[in-house]
Amino acid sequence: MVTDKDGYIHLIQYLTEHLGLFEASEAGGVAGDTVMELFEEQLAAQIIMVCGQNPSLTFAERNMVIREVDAIVYDLEEILAKVANHNATQEQTLFITEFSGLIKNLFDQEIAKMQA
Template sequence: MVTDKDGYMHLIQYLTEHLGLFETPGTQSMVEDTVMELFEAQLSAQIIMICGQNPSLTFAERNTIIREVDAIVYDLEEILANVANQKATPAQTLFVTEFSGLIKNLFDHEIAKRQLSA
């Protein structure tokens, strides 16, 4: 649905371009969540929003979205392996929120395309 699209590859590239934000320990106070916990929570919230905004999605389409998010989390774990369990800084939290919103935009775009072609 989205992980095989150019937009997703661009987002992964965007993440890798900003890895320095995650690799350099922040001097700011840390939040309670780890980097991966933040990604998981943000992506979960976005998926709930997608499903709520698109009540016409079938069970199969919702399952596809969940499988895609699982693949995205796996990719994030691979990319952020060295920092995934570190407490996040406020700057990292802001980036994670933005990145998760961009992932949601990819899903929104694909869902809209599917609905137009149906």
């Protein structure tokens, strides 16, 4: 659905280009959540919005969305393995929020294509 699209590949490249933002912090974050917890929370919130904005999605389509999010979280765990358990800084929190919104945009685009 989205993980096999060019837009997703570009987002992963965008993340890797900004890895310095995550590697620069040790355990000196200001947020109460770790980097991965924040990614998971933000992605969950975005996917809840996707499903809420698209009540016509079938059960199978919703399951496909959830499987895609699981794959995205797996990719993020692989990319951010060294810093996943560090507390997130304010700058990282902003990046994670932006990145999660971009992921939502990918889902919005693919769902619009499915329903067209």
